[in-house]
Amino acid sequence: MKYTDYEIPSDLIFKTKDIIDMGGLKCSCVLNAKDFADCKDSAGIIKKIEIILSFSLLSKEVLVNGCVSGISEVECSRCLKPFDKKFKEEFSQLYSTKAEIIDIMYLIRQTLALINGIQNLCSEECKGLCPFCGCNRNEVSCDCKGPEFSQFACLKDKFSKK
Ligand SMILES: [Zn+2]
Ligand SMILES: [Zn+2]
DSSP, X not given: OOXXXXXXXXXXXXXXXXXXXXXXXXXXEEEOGGGGGGGHHHHOXXXXXXXXXXXXXXXXXXXXXXXXXXXXXXXXXXXXXXXEEEEEEEEEEEEETTOSEEEHHHHHHHHHHTTTTSOOOSSTTOOOXXXXXXXXXXXXXXXXXXXXXXXXXXXXHHHHHO
């Protein structure tokens, strides 16, 4: 089998034997964003997702290098407004040549799970929500003056008295 004729399995579970027969494989494909709806908590609502894969044969192992990228809708950590964010993560994994299958879908899901934890900001300058009236400070300006201001004023008094 030549690798140009090779059809990428739709479930992304590759047979190790096919990869060995072809002497390795390089491929890329666009995935169905809907299949990743369950990754919402970690990666957001995925709108576009694609992968680039490279399988290299080592003496007793198959080395998989991959890159998953796309666009997902996430919530701004400061103002809570949803926005589209690009993501791009690389992964690599070794598989024994004796393993029957190479489950790339599993690797992609593991990689998407790791996207979580990064602070999502709609912009570096996001002003966030007002802690007093809850308005989005990027869109409206309010006149709230919180206790934080008076507290600082107190401290200032204390210091100046010394
Ligand atoms: Zn924001
Ligand atoms: Zn306010």
